Amino acid sequence: MxxxxxxxxxxxxxxxxxxxxxxxxxxxxxxxxxxxxxxxxxxxxxxxxxxxxxxxxxxxxxxxxxxxxxxxxxxxxxxxxxxxxxxxxxxxxxxxxxxxxxxxxxxxxxxxxxxxxxxxxxEGATSEPPPARLPEGRVGLPFALQPWPAKIDAVAGEGLPDVLFPAAGSSAEDMEAIDNVLALHHRLFPAGHAPFSLAPSGQGRPIVFAKSGELGGEAYRLAFSGREIRLEYGQAAGRQYGLTTLAQLLDGARRHAARFRFPAAGTIADQPRYGWRGCHLDVARQFYPTADVMRLIDILAWFKLNVFHWHLTDDEAWRLEIKAFLTLTTLGVMRGPDEPLLPQLGNGAAPVGGFYAQEEVKAIVAHAAALNVEVVPEIDIPGHSTAALVALPELADGQEAPESYHSVQGYPNNALNPAVPFTYEFLEKVFDEMVALFPSRYVHVGGDEVANGSWLASPLARKLMEVQGISGTFALQSHFLKKVKQMLTARGRKLVGWNEVAHGGGVGTEDTLLMAWENPRVGIELAREGYDVVMTPGQAYYLDMAQADAWQEPGASWAGTATPEHTYAYEAEGEFPEELKSRMKGVQACIWSEHFLSRDYFNRLVFPRLPAIAEAAWTPKAQKDWLRFAAIAPLGPML
Missing domain, CATH: 2.60.40.290 (Immunoglobulin-like)
Structure with missing residues (x-):
């Protein structure tokens, strides 16, 4: 050093x-x-x-x-x-x-x-230390499960099997599923005792697999006895979740025997509360190596989350390799004193870069798919586009004054101009490459935080507004996003965006999914307008928010503080009128990276709130229990 x-x-x-x-x-x-x-x-x-x-x-x-x-x-x-x-x-x-x-x-x-x-x-006030984030907790049923299942009627045993293994006659697919969850456990807990073996063991217990047409695709049922464990499942995802539950039960009982047990008898009948159980990661502000992204996806799978929302571009960097525009990942990622982008958010004298080559993207998508996690990519447009505009200056209207507007983060002229023809040529080629890389039904296009007043000093934009009869920034943004939606529809994809996509007239509600982030009321308003909604309010589900008011508690504060208990207890569905609840498709954690300058800060801010949101996404409200969660949460993996 x-x-x-x-x-x-x-x-x-x-x-x-x-x-x-x-x-x-x-x-x-x-x-x-x-x-x-x-x-x-x-x-x-x-x-x-x-x-x-x-x-x-x-x-x-x-x-x-x-x-x-x-x-x-x-x-x-x-x-x-x-x-x-x-x-x-x-x-x-x-x-x-x-x-x-x-x-x-x-x-x-x-x-x-x-x-x-x-x-x-x-200075001038007392710098209080942060309070404890979790109480000691207590457990009624002594089972180490995250998230807690929908129904559990099981009796704890005194001992536990050494391993669990596939019963004779199990299919190759069943054995591959065991191997997949075993490998997941090895990656997350390298020093832990293996919960599964493909070979039978006299000290173990066999798992009898049975596919059931009565169960939903992500549902499973477990029946325990001293002779065997029966696992019924709807589809491959349900089988994986059932095996993950078994791995958690055995791991907890082995590592923390004084508090947790393995079931000797009884049943678990389980299925998720919501179809969209997401976690977002901002890799633009800070770059996460491929291995870290894969580990986060492993953690999502362990907590039965099924969507990885990958925020790949922002003002600070464009992280996705696009072969049609290679400067996006040369000029558009380098930050430093003499680089195309100035240092931001923890960068200093040394230049920094980093992007995901398309082969790395394919590996990450395949890794996620093997764990039943869907990767939803995001390129944030039209705002938050400084990196793209630096990499491709022809995207700007050269007649526009250089600092005619500023974003809320202070970036000048940072939005793609809807009146520049090259904007659409650029996006067509970007989307062509994205749909080849990401099989997800969804492409997230951002649409957030376009500064009011954007483009109004652009002669090209003023002319377009006059021709189209458009007045104001947000009506022009709506014009732009409608064209973007047409591009995605032509490629068989659904548009996802932040709640501001609805501004200025919005886009068509069919095949559109919006994420309510500014506050919980926004989600209800969007549902009333006919949009399907994922709830991710900053006041509860943004994991960069500080967890206490104390000065020494790290994190952001624009949405106040979000203690783990508040995050756990928050009920997005509870605020929806009954007639609109069908519009609410799920919930999502968001990991914004402005404050994550170290792994320690990442883990401190993300955990235990990420598993708290996972439980909100999976567990019925009536089965949630804060003190039980607090007792089990410390067992979980971290990055």
Missing amino acids: QPVSYRLESAWQPEGGPKGRLTFVLFNLSELPLSGFRLVYTSLTRVVDPAACQNATFLRRNANFHEFAPPEGLVLARGESWTFSVSGLNREARHCTDGAKSAYLTLSDGRHVPVAVSDLRL
């Missing part, structure tokens, strides 16, 4: 400005004096008033990228520091992760050198 040459400390004070004040202290720990430099840091707490800056000159900002110059002639000898503050902020800081996420210096000779950063300190 290289010694730190420079460190940036930051603190937030509630006083000192309308949204408080950030104070930064740069320490020179190098051997040489420091002068003639510029300081860059990235932060979600953005400076919106450049004049409200003390003892520094504000040079520029691009979204979360901030650049400052020190006072003229400042020289820092070894061990000396420079202090400056900014008070023109976009919001108050609420958590330790609201300060600088990365920093670097640009020296007088043009070199960029890294600067170490620490979490944001709170």
